[in-house]
Amino acid sequence: MKKKFMAMLAKKEARMAELKAKAAASTDVTELRGINAETETLDGEITELRSLIAEMPDEPTAQTAAPVAPGTEAQRSAEVLAAEQRAQGLNPIATIAVGVGTGTQDTPEAREATLKAKFEQRGADLKDKKPVIYTLHEIPVSRSITIDTAGLVIPSQFSNTLNPKFNEVSSIVDLVHAVPMNGGETYAKGFSKPMSADADYTADGTQHKSTEPVNDYVTIAKTFLTSYAEISKQASKLTNIDYQAQLGSTVREALRKKMARQIMIGDGAAGHFTGIFNAPANVIPADSDLSISKIDADTLDKIVFGYGGDEDVEAAAYLILSKSDLAAFAAIRATDGKRLYKIVTHGNTGTISSEDSFSVNYVLNSICPALTATGTSTGTYCMAYGVLQYYEMPLFSDITVEMSTDYKFGEGMIAYAGEAYAGGNVASYKGFTRIKKAAAV
Numbered sequence: 001m002k003k004k005f006m007a008m009l010a011k012k013e014a015r016m017a018e019l020k021a022k023a024a025a026s027t028d029v030t031e032l033r034g035i036n037a038e039t040e041t042l043d044g045e046i047t048e049l050r051s052l053i054a055e056m057p058d059e060p061t062a063q064t065a066a067p068v069a070p071g072t073e074a075q076r077s078a079e080v081l082a083a084e085q086r087a088q089g090l091n092p093i094a095t096i097a098v099g100v101g102t103g104t105q106d107t108p109e110a111r112e113a114t115l116k117a118k119f120e121q122r123g124a125d126l127k128d129k130k131p132v133i134y135t136l137h138e139i140p141v142s143r144s145i146t147i148d149t150a151g152l153v154i155p156s157q158f159s160n161t162l163n164p165k166f167n168e169v170s171s172i173v174d175l176v177h178a179v180p181m182n183g184g185e186t187y188a189k190g191f192s193k194p195m196s197a198d199a200d201y202t203a204d205g206t207q208h209k210s211t212e213p214v215n216d217y218v219t220i221a222k223t224f225l226t227s228y229a230e231i232s233k234q235a236s237k238l239t240n241i242d243y244q245a246q247l248g249s250t251v252r253e254a255l256r257k258k259m260a261r262q263i264m265i266g267d268g269a270a271g272h273f274t275g276i277f278n279a280p281a282n283v284i285p286a287d288s289d290l291s292i293s294k295i296d297a298d299t300l301d302k303i304v305f306g307y308g309g310d311e312d313v314e315a316a317a318y319l320i321l322s323k324s325d326l327a328a329f330a331a332i333r334a335t336d337g338k339r340l341y342k343i344v345t346h347g348n349t350g351t352i353s354s355e356d357s358f359s360v361n362y363v364l365n366s367i368c369p370a371l372t373a374t375g376t377s378t379g380t381y382c383m384a385y386g387v388l389q390y391y392e393m394p395l396f397s398d399i400t401v402e403m404s405t406d407y408k409f410g411e412g413m414i415a416y417a418g419e420a421y422a423g424g425n426v427a428s429y430k431g432f433t434r435i436k437k438a439a440a441v
Helices: 002-025 029-055 078-087 092-097 108-127 233-237 240-265 299-305 323-331
Strands: 132-134 177-180 186-193 214-221 223-232 290-292 318-321 342-346 349-353 359-364 381-386 391-395 399-404 413-422 432-437
Touching (some): 186 391, 214 391, 223 240, 233 240, 233 413, 290 299, 299 381, 323 342, 391 413
Parallel strands (some): 177 391, 290 432
Antiparallel strands (some): 132 399, 318 381, 342 349, 349 359
């Protein structure tokens, strides 16, 4: 089985290399979008396969799998099953992990049992002070966590369950182009710029008009992100599954929150992300920035038509903004007193549209200063509009979590630390329009 998955991984990695070579040579926007969509899917599948292979024993078990009749559900390839699960919003790791081709029936119950076994082992390893691995985009176990009344929260006479809090992580971390680069140190991404000149009429026997393509690149180095927290030792009384879920979700959320903010404001210093607001001039020249003094009936039009080249109106872009500025869009009224903009929300993402115009995707990010706030200085970057896949975020490692009871043993506290290597930068020429606050007129 391990050999089968390794062969599958090799096939997907070869396809990824083929797509990267094709992208480097292509100048067609439509073709590049198709390539980006396929590489995004491959990125996730390659990461999942690597994680699964790493957990597999080197030698197969002695038990021989029962034969599987051709055409049955269990015989279908792992990549097809993973794609189906992803389309349904489920965890594709579960599909791959349930022995495809081993005679194990592929049912929701079987997949759940496999995940439970994995999480059970992970929780046991944490309690044994062994490091465990989480992936950045791993779907957490959805369950209520019960805490002993002497444990993590002050006991209530009504309930001893820990309720979830409001979301603190922008979905932008899942929408940008995450590139698996486990073990790497740097990641270079090339991009095309406008041609140096157009073709022209030329007299016979004279030099042809030079129309050389212009290319450039950015180099993204890995950064070291860490998270540290302490919890009561009473938490160790949780079941293994709940224990690993509690620790894993806390560490993952802290790391993802930092990354989501750095995607916007990373200063590009050594060991730091380079954010959209601080993208290098060879990627986003300052003269492409858009200055806006207020949000009004014309704001969305200015943003949309100010982005991209002169030949197309881009339709796959996102507006990245604060919740306060989204509320300002919602507050705009037409001359008849009706709302001008219709806001459709899906938590952290949604659309802004009007009856007589187009619909624009948006994603909230609390690190963006509010353009409408009186305390926001003139010249401050507040929003950005562009294709999120044009921001490249190489993941140089998964998330490693380790636990220790030594540091505050006398206080009955358990310390745990998480760490991951990642990086980020804009990797497409004028891939985003940065919107900054202009002086009031």
